Amino acid sequence: MDFNTVFDYEDVQLIPNLGILESRSQADTSVKLGRYTFKLPVVPANMQTVIDEPLARHLAVNGYFYVMHRFEPAKRLDFVKNMQSDQLIASISVGIKPEEYQFIDDLKSAGLVPEFITVDVAHGHAAPVIDMVKYIKKTLPDSFVIAGNLATPEAVRDLENAGADATKVGVGPGKACITKLKTGFGTGGWQLAALRLCAKAAKKPIITDGGIRHNGDIAKSIRFGATMCMIGSLFAGHDETPGEVVEMNGDKFKMYFGSASQFQKGEYKHVEGKKLLVPYRGSVDTTLREMKEDLQSSISYAGGRELADLKRVDYVIVKNSISNGDSY
Ligand SMILES: NC(=O)C1=CN([C@@H]2O[C@H](COP(=O)(O)OP(=O)(O)OC[C@H]3O[C@@H](n4cnc5c(N)ncnc54)[C@H](OP(=O)(O)O)[C@@H]3O)[C@@H](O)[C@H]2O)C=CC1
Numbered sequence: 094m095d096f097n098t099v100f101d102y103e104d105v106q107l108i109p110n111l112g113i114l115e116s117r118s119q120a121d122t123s124v125k126l127g128r129y130t131f132k133l134p135v136v137p138a139n140m141q142t143v144i145d146e147p148l149a150r151h152l153a154v155n156g157y158f159y160v161m162h163r164f165e166p167a168k169r170l171d172f173v174k175n176m177q178s179d180q181l182i183a184s185i186s187v188g189i190k191p192e193e194y195q196f197i198d199d200l201k202s203a204g205l206v207p208e209f210i211t212v213d214v215a216h217g218h219a220a221p222v223i224d225m226v227k228y229i230k231k232t233l234p235d236s237f238v239i240a241g242n243l244a245t246p247e248a249v250r251d252l253e254n255a256g257a258d259a260t261k262v263g264v265g266p267g268k269a270c271i272t273k274l275k276t277g278f279g280t281g282g283w284q285l286a287a288l289r290l291c292a293k294a295a296k297k298p299i300i301t302d303g304g305i306r307h308n309g310d311i312a313k314s315i316r317f318g319a320t321m322c323m324i325g326s327l328f329a330g331h332d333e334t335p336g337e338v339v340e341m342n343g344d345k346f347k348m349y350f351g352s353a354s355q356f357q358k359g360e361y362k363h364v365e366g367k368k369l370l371v372p373y374r375g376s377v378d379t380t381l382r383e384m385k386e387d388l389q390s391s392i393s394y395a396g397g398r399e400l401a402d403l404k405r406v407d408y409v410i411v412k413n414s415i416s417n418g419d420s421y
């Protein structure tokens with residue numbers, strides 16, 4: 094394993110192949126996760142300024158994957174019940190504290206089996222996370238369990254062996270993250286290379302989490318082994334996302350804060366996240382449509398018809414030279 098050859102999204106360009114499509118609209122961006130097929134390999138982060146119940150419902154109704162956050166724990170049981178009563182998938186998050194075991198028991202007692210459960214902890218390669226994954230798989234074996242967050246191939250193997258149906262890779266690359274500064278650890282600055290290393294070890298799907306700044310980074314993530322991309326900051330600025338709207342010098346922004354920030358925790362203890370403003374971006378449907386169109390273009394450049402065709406393209410590493418000062 095070569096931890097010394099590292100790169101990130103902005104260091105990589107994918108190389109085009111002979112195109113075979115008459116129109117980019119023929120490119121299929123759908124993705125299968127567990128027993129379900131979703132329109133895009135993209136999921137808004139399970140953070141309180143990114144997703145809430147109405148947005149979760151909107152995404153589920155329209156065929157997109159979602160993961161509800163775990164920061165209003167008392168609402169989760171009714172959330173599962175309400176979604177499933179409306180024939181929608183229930184996808185929730187849990188932590189690892191003792192009361193979370195009680196919550197899993199409560200779901201079981203109520204006869205509720207969420208389609209997806211994400212075990213959401215900063216350092217997922219840890220005995221308590223392995224224990225929680227095992228407990229969920231024993232208690233609710235039909236729930237698809239996503240375990241994270243991880244940074245190494247060993248972590249992926251250990252969590253898969255514990256029973257996780259998918260793993261989530263990314264410790265420290267997030268826009269609201271200060272883990273790399275406060276602890277010295279993580280995949281910040283080399284998330285794409287960490288994804289590649291983890292994907293080589295994985296036997297089950299990987300969700301890459303954090304560090305996506307442009308739609309083209311989704312195609313790059315697929316190329317380097319992701320099945321799905323979890324995205325926070327690019328989603329936080331929409332009408333439908335929960336963060337507060339802030340106006341400054343005539344421009345509109347929305348509040349985005351880390352799940353391990355003081356604002357989330359309500360106290361300054363083990364803080365590994367910050368609060369920032371992200372540009373207001375209008376309707377989330379417009380962004381989802383643009384993500385789809387850009388990914389369809391990516392598939393056409395790959396010379397393919399579907400997401401899997403991205404996995405075979407060649408690439409070059411052009412350290413620090415892609416952006417070239419350009420932005421849009
Ligand atoms: N993807 C990322 O890079 C990161 C994401 N986050 C997000 O922030 C939120 C809060 O995260 P997190 O701090 O895990 O959640 P919690 O504060 O809920 O911690 C979960 C439990 O694990 C324990 N714990 C936490 N970190 C460690 C560790 N490094 N070693 C041993 N035990 C630990 C905590 O105990 P105690 O507090 O007593 O240690 C607590 O009991 C999550 O949503 C997470 O995804 C946070 C940081 C990085």
Ligand SMILES: Nc1nc2c(ncn2[C@@H]2O[C@H](COP(=O)(O)O)[C@@H](O)[C@H]2O)c(=O)[nH]1
Pocket residue numbers: 138139140242263264265266267268269270271272273302303304305323324325326327350351352353354365366367
């Ligand atoms: N280190 C921290 N990471 C955090 C925190 N809150 C969330 N996150 C992670 O970031 C991604 C989103 O990243 P983005 O680059 O798309 O904005 C999210 O899914 C979490 O994994 C935090 O407080 N500290």
